[in-house]
Amino acid sequence: MQCTRNVTDHIIWVGANDRRVNLFENLFPIPRGVSYNAYLIKDEKNTLMDTVDASASGQFIENVAYALNGESLDYLVVQHMEPDHCANIQRILELYPEAKVVGNAKTMQMIGQFFDVDLEDRKVVVKEGDTLELGSHTLHFVMAPMVHWPEVMVSYEDSEKILFSADAFGTFGALNGNLFNDDVDFEKDWIDDARRYFTNIVGKYGMQVQALLKKAAGLDIQMICSLHGPVWRSNLNYFIEKHDKWSKYEPEEQAVAIIYGSIYGNTEQAADALAVKLGAKGVKNIAVYDASKTDVSEMIAEIFRVSHLVIACPTYNGGIYPPIENLLAHMKALAVQNRTVAVMDNGTWAATAGKQIVKQLEEMKNMTVLDQKLSIKSTLKADQEEILDAFAQQIIDAM
Numbered sequence: 001m002q003c004t005r006n007v008t009d010h011i012i013w014v015g016a017n018d019r020r021v022n023l024f025e026n027l028f029p030i031p032r033g034v035s036y037n038a039y040l041i042k043d044e045k046n047t048l049m050d051t052v053d054a055s056a057s058g059q060f061i062e063n064v065a066y067a068l069n070g071e072s073l074d075y076l077v078v079q080h081m082e083p084d085h086c087a088n089i090q091r092i093l094e095l096y097p098e099a100k101v102v103g104n105a106k107t108m109q110m111i112g113q114f115f116d117v118d119l120e121d122r123k124v125v126v127k128e129g130d131t132l133e134l135g136s137h138t139l140h141f142v143m144a145p146m147v148h149w150p151e152v153m154v155s156y157e158d159s160e161k162i163l164f165s166a167d168a169f170g171t172f173g174a175l176n177g178n179l180f181n182d183d184v185d186f187e188k189d190w191i192d193d194a195r196r197y198f199t200n201i202v203g204k205y206g207m208q209v210q211a212l213l214k215k216a217a218g219l220d221i222q223m224i225c226s227l228h229g230p231v232w233r234s235n236l237n238y239f240i241e242k243h244d245k246w247s248k249y250e251p252e253e254q255a256v257a258i259i260y261g262s263i264y265g266n267t268e269q270a271a272d273a274l275a276v277k278l279g280a281k282g283v284k285n286i287a288v289y290d291a292s293k294t295d296v297s298e299m300i301a302e303i304f305r306v307s308h309l310v311i312a313c314p315t316y317n318g319g320i321y322p323p324i325e326n327l328l329a330h331m332k333a334l335a336v337q338n339r340t341v342a343v344m345d346n347g348t349w350a351a352t353a354g355k356q357i358v359k360q361l362e363e364m365k366n367m368t369v370l371d372q373k374l375s376i377k378s379t380l381k382a383d384q385e386e387i388l389d390a391f392a393q394q395i396i397d398a399m
């Protein structure tokens, strides 16, 4: 049974949803699933914009056949070669022997790496600024290297003013019958997953996203068709501004997230005491996370959201407690920067975690580590109330 939706009169969503997979990239939990979007432009030259993940091949192939309605497929435009989009290239080329593949030189090289297909007479190699006439539609190709792989390109269709944006402006979350952003309450139900998707998948490449946003600013865009999540047809600036902030590593909110590691609950209690202290002093919307129980992708997304971060951590095997060490490794890999951080550590003997955490934070760009550290020996004691108070106050003073 086909599951297609019309994006416009001539453009059909032929993608598929995946609610079975637990981990995107076998790494990121996606309890709400994910959509792999693909689009068919119906014109004199029928053109398929990307394919889908291997897990969704059956539905996708059926959707494409239904949308073509017996007509031929002329072009397959490959904007991104990550297998969540490219897995069905070979299958499409076998099913539609007249179809040509459109991509840049790097795309063609990667197709050769992933598949055993002879593209010699079936490839159309494009570069920045090239166009492809489909009839009444024209695609303009814009290179977007490292958003999120080196071969990525996006395509602007000028008759309907649509940006086919590859991974950009995507989000985790399956589409539940509602294709467009204004069919859902994005701010309530989707923004956290969109932030988690962006920060963990493309977060490292802020500069390259900025370059793409600058190119996009020169286009009259009425609709954004990403490879994941809803199609944007209204309030585009809301989502573009979010991406602008995320890719500049600017916090979205003046807010504090306290992330702690705790082996037996003593560091947790200190983190809680700090949260209460901050709350009593008037700080709103404080977020507290146990690093052992919270997926690192959620903590990364929160760190991109907030302006101020507290890391509380015990010493473990003479080093940083592993869940916090893992978080710091992800922060470094994803180029987290421009945050103010307070560090609290705990040690029953030979406490070293605090110093090691500060060292790692100092290796990141533009991180302000607050002077006052709070060191706990096993448990936070009542006579440390004043120290805790001063520790909390320095965070507020820095806000």
Ligand code: FEO
Pocket (backbone or CB within 6 Å): 080, 082, 084, 085, 148, 149, 167, 227, 228
């Ligand atoms: Fe959705 Fe980079 O692939």
